[in-house]
Amino acid sequence: MPSKKYQIDYAKCLNPAQYEAVMFSEGPLLVIAGAGSGKTRTLTYRVARLVEDGIHPAAILLLSFTRKASQEMLRRAAALLDKRCEQVSGGTFHSFAHLMLRRYGHLLGFEQGFTIIDRADAETLVGMLRKEISTGLKSGTLPRKGTILNIISRSVNKAVAFDEVVYEDYPHLIHHLDALRRIQELYTQRKREMAFCDYDDLLVYLRQLLLMHEDLRRRLAARYEFVMVDEYQDTNPIQADIVALLGEEHRNVMVVGDDSQSIYSFRGADFQNIMRFPETFTGARVIKLEENYRSIQPILDLTNRMIDQAAEKYTKRLFTQKEGGATPALVSTEDENVQSRFVVEKIIDLNAEGVPLKEIAVLFRASFHSFDLEIELGREGVPFIKVGGFKFMEAAHIKDVLAHLRVIEAPHDRLSWYRILLLLERVGPKTAQRIFDAIMAARAGVNGICSLQLKGKRPAGLDRLQDLYATLIAAGESPASVAVLGQQVVDYYTPILRERFDDYPKREKDLDHLLGIMERYSDLTSFLADMALEPPNATVDESMAAEESTGDRLTLSTVHSAKGLEWHTVFIIWSLDGRFPSIHALNKESELEEELRLMYVAATRARERLYFTYPHQIFDRGSGMLLSRPSRFIEPFCASHLAQRHISW
């Protein structure tokens, strides 16, 4: 291949399979990329290659499923060639959909813009509807709001009729079918009235836009000549449709994924999408990347065997040239605390041997699994950062402040008004409703709160609230910066915060942090959208610490948040049958398969050393069972591929 005309010597940087994918010219391409096989590398080199061939970077659309994956991809593409690659289009499906809807939403009737609501907002709305419906209902109490929302979301994401979801997945709720259906209708209607988009809506509306407006679809197909999708195994049917619609004209669609790493089916992801790609795009070239550059052979031997237990997959077998190295270890401990202390001690040892903390990760199935470990790490003074789990944005005080800002943009936002008003003393749902109605009746936007007339006794806090908005609106006449608005809201809110929370000093720091973020924004709309779509990733406690110190830190992460990353040493704690796989997945075949893939993802993060640990004999009070076996996914290989130890203190 005459690589003369290229700045980058692709043949030298890539193995034959990667090279083939990178040089693949036009038409549909499916790359099955095993763990650690250079998936992101292949994608980014292909971007560079296209740009070198004269394709305008903005004409390349890179889509991914999670923020982390898309950021990493765009960053590496930009670093590879030169400044040009920074202009590559892309992001998560949701952020791309958001961009398109801001630009073309008027075609769907979003004349005045829209508000993105997160899961908690959506639940509150469903909770309100649930209450409306349940008064005077005889079929007993309805399921909780979270459950109802799950049903609604599942129906949307899997493109299955609502009734069918109830019949298939919630047969015990069939006697509520009428009420549930009614709530679903009302939910859709209310969202429409208040111009709310939940996460699912973003995708649904984008698909609708592409389906119904052929001219727009053509324009977008012309603008995005090359579409590339990372983590394709995690797309749901709606996302697959979006890709198909964007690519149907030019068919320059490259999707990359690994069916063995599909771990988002709870969100409607269907790894069958990747199996079906060659049918959607007939004549698609399929390339497999099977050489692993990450892990030593003993780890690969184990993970290959683990994933062999999966029923359905593209067969591929990873190999490496990294021979030798330590056998992965399986460590049982007396109880949870011994597990924590074992891990901490081992980490300190490794660190003393020269492995930096940032090259070590502790992974777990569920966020709360690390609580005990976090205490032990704190005790020994090991710095760490925790990814996943309780988010900054989910904290009540953060949501309170955002609500005050949201109504400036969208005065019809009932959820935010209620949130604001219920903070006031002597205001409950009834009063909140009355005030909200009055604001609406005034038809004056946020001004409605200032000109408010209220019969009877006025709640004491109302005056302060009116003052706040009077100032905010006055500031709004000359375009106030986001941070200035934020500061005023925080000033107003701080007394309320101190009243309501005993731990207010910590929370005030969070608000400072939020103000810091606000300074990066010049308009309120994009700030609010980002807070819903791309919120700061870390946990509340670490969000500040992490920015202050760039020091060497251990990573604690859920397996889901660890996808795509790698470390020198990985500990997988709670590798206990009943915890991982979770006890709730044991009955359903498909869920058990997903747990297996999850364990596979966890184990393939390790380059040199891999530890599975589990506390011996844990009583599960949910089921009344005594959990004492190692995870069924690794137990078959105890004798052959694992070094076993038991620790008691």
Place this chain on the structure above:
DNA sequence: ATATGAATTGTTTTT
């Protein structure tokens, strides 16, 4: 609007 009591329920992962 708040307090008290009853009942249910228990997973988790992210946009």
Place this chain on the structure above:
DNA sequence: CAATTCATAT
């Protein structure tokens, strides 16, 4: 068994 969450009474 605990904790949350909902319903009812005051």
